Amino acid sequence: MTGAVPRVGVVTFPGSLDDGDALRAIEQMGGHAVSLWHGERDLRAVDAVILPGGFSYGDYLRCGAIARFAPVMEPVMAFAERGGPVLGICNGFQVLCEAGLLPGAMIRNRSLRFVCRDVWLRVETAQSCITDGLTPGETIEIPIKHGEGQWIATPEQLADVERDMLVVFRYASRTGIVDEAQNPNGAVNNVAGIRNAAGNVVGLMPHPEHAVDPDVGPTGGQPLFASLLHMAMAGVIG
């Protein structure tokens, strides 16, 4: 491999909305952003993949239900199985659940309303492609914006997720208190993001790509992108 800048791909599905924001965040954090098209089975030699937020295919069946059958998802699944870092944000998280790469599913927010606000997240594990270098217990501020962000799971799934420490972030207060008052959508156990067992696949409802530039929002997304670029680089070297 040449150069020391990891290539991070962002998939554009029909109806993706935050793909441009993810591309910009990658560049701002020092990576090389690569645009990927839903209809092509080519990952263009990227070292990490982001499935961005939005309303892929209008979310008319179920969020993410159609996107997971897009041609690009074939190489994305294979990439994930090889251990490549894959981050699903919001709608991308829903796609990963639909694709079976992550457990659980998303339903409408408890309030039945779309919600856009800055929230605090407590880091639950450093063993994921976006929390490398973070300390469990610390909190970061990132915006959420979704109408169907209430993560749910069967009791068995939930027990497994908690036992295997697959929760990456929980909605919390600034000081790290996790309770119902801090839960913006009713997600079980305040889950805001989860990982697979290997930690290379992560899905989260909050939008770290909207939290890297202090001029337009909080900066809690910076360490997440730093981690993703670092892990992508590790893949390059390894």
Place this chain on the structure above:
Amino acid sequence: MSSEQDPLHRQLGLTDDELAQIEATLGREPNRTELAMYSVMWSEHCSYKSSKIHLRTLPTEGPSVLVGPGQDAGAVDVGDGIAVVFKIESHSHPSAIEPYQGAATGVGGIVRDIVSMGARPVALLDPLLFGPLTEERNRWLFAGVIAGIGGYGNCIGVPTVGGEIRFADAHTADPTVDVMCVGVARVAELVTTQSRTAQAGSLMVLYGASTGRDGIGGVSVLASATLDDGAEGSRPSVQIGDPFAEKLLIEASLELIAAGSLEGLQDLGGAGITCAVSESAARAGMGASLDLDAVPLREPGLVPFEILTSESQERMLAIVHPSKIDDVRAICDRWGLTTAVIGGLTPGGTLTVRSGGAVVAEVPASSLAEDGPVYERPVAPPARTMGNGEDPTFVPFEKDLTEAVFTVLTAPNVASKRWAFEQYDRVVQGNTVAGPDSDAAVVRVTGTLKGLALSTDSKSRFGRLDPFLGAAHAVAESARNVAVTGAIPMAITNCLNFGNPERPEVMWELTESIRGIREACLALDTPVTGGNVSLYNESGDSAIWPTPVIGMLGLLEDYRLRIPSSFPRPGLAIYLMGETFAELGGSEFAEAVLGVVAGKPPALDLTRERALHRLLVAAARGAVVASAHDCGDGGVAIALLESAIGGGHGFAVALAGDLPSHVALFSESASRAVLSVDPADEEALVRLAAEHGVPVARLGETGGPRALIEGLVDVPVDELRDAWEGAIPRLLGET
């Protein structure tokens, strides 16, 4: 309303005189299809027949105006080859019947207007007026409209960054649902009448959604008549939105423009294909041949007039040179959009419509698009005149001032609209420097340091008492709202929401309001680049108050120098810029505390107003001030409290002068702002104020957990915040 015994033209909303004019144009009787086409194009909504002669008095020119009224949207040159395209429209009538779809399709329509100018939509603002939330139907309308705005706007990747929300009894039957969209384009890539190169032989390509029965005759049935008790029966005239299709339409359209594939572009909105085709042909100075058999239909069996007047959403009409048609198809295919060549431009001026091989309509294109009737309707002031009722300014007030502060702070007009704004995606595109909780939203322009400051404002309570002053105040407040961010007010778009223009007193309100906008725009150097007129906002004998809504564009040369609207830290000096007079007429205090909308609205000295704006712009450039907040509803008291709540810092101030305490707190005198300043910059601020001739008073300092107005108010900021943020949820029964 017309009855079924009426002749067809009257059922379609055309008068006998208008029918005669059509017959004179054609030299024969129109057939049913032609009559339907004229009825939509000559509707109030499309033809502006009642307002046109008055709108012509508005100032529309300025050195930075690239495109003025008459096209899909206005455009302003903000320097460095960048054009800002913006326009406001109403979707009030559909929203009164079906709030979610009415509001949603309003968003879709204005976004397509911006796209059809060749601009990428970068911001939406939604000024809304409802009846009181104490009534169940108003709560249903409010919740439905907010959800519809979010449901559509959030799915198309355009941030909703602002828009005021107000409440008044007069909007119970007729909510006002306006929406403003702002777009950015390279000046060289603007699609304007001048840049269109369409010629005879060019193809008309319809792309996007297929055509169905939704929204048949929406402009004539819904938007150009009052809503009566049978309004629910009009539901089939409300269009249904598909934001996913709109998102694809935006991307495909911008790609088509960037690729240089188009000779012209027009969105399909009110009056559907009839409007798009006749306007495209008329603008090119040509006729057109239109084949209805080529229009992709959502369902079989649509008859010609239905295809011609359907307002099915998410459709665009491109004018394409035959050599470029394959390029256009390729780009639309990539975005999964169907394309159909439905006709072409022809020499001469005749629009010929065919269906099943037969000619079903043959009319001059310009007679539909440009030669609609123009009325000079009778104008007469209403029996009630300015300053009616006892002026609340001079009513003694001896009740508890702290209670009055809470009453005004929790009044629905003043209370936090977070319940609504949190349902809007304000961050997508990554350029939102300031969102709905600021006096004006600030959106930076990608690739530059420029910031667009955006505000929408109405002052219908003042307008109710004096429509001239109300409209002028709306312009002034809108300009002030962008100026407190440090931006220079550049230009406006406006949406004129009024009752039935066939009533002389409504026409008087309309003409007085237009006069007010004219005066203020001339004085503040903010030309009118376009807008929309929404009439017939009345039901039974209750019309809405005169409600011109102003959409203001301001420009920050460097968005990083934006002045925030809240106190950022303790230890700052607090100043009031401008002068407070005894002016409680039409104030929030009068309505919320005294229960009256009466008296004379505050005076407005536009020279003073402009001086304040210039001072604020200079202060921002010099980074002299730490925060600035407009004094509007609730006067200096609310400006102080909102500055404290937003920043989370208390303050201690004293209001000097001989005004009675409640007047000093709540007077809504114009041309004022509350500033906070680092002590090191106080001298510079006072000097700047003197240079600009703006009166200035030092009120006190920021800091501590309490809001303290000496001798009058002393309350913890946390308590104020809870009250302010909780008011709307409480009215909705959620707490």
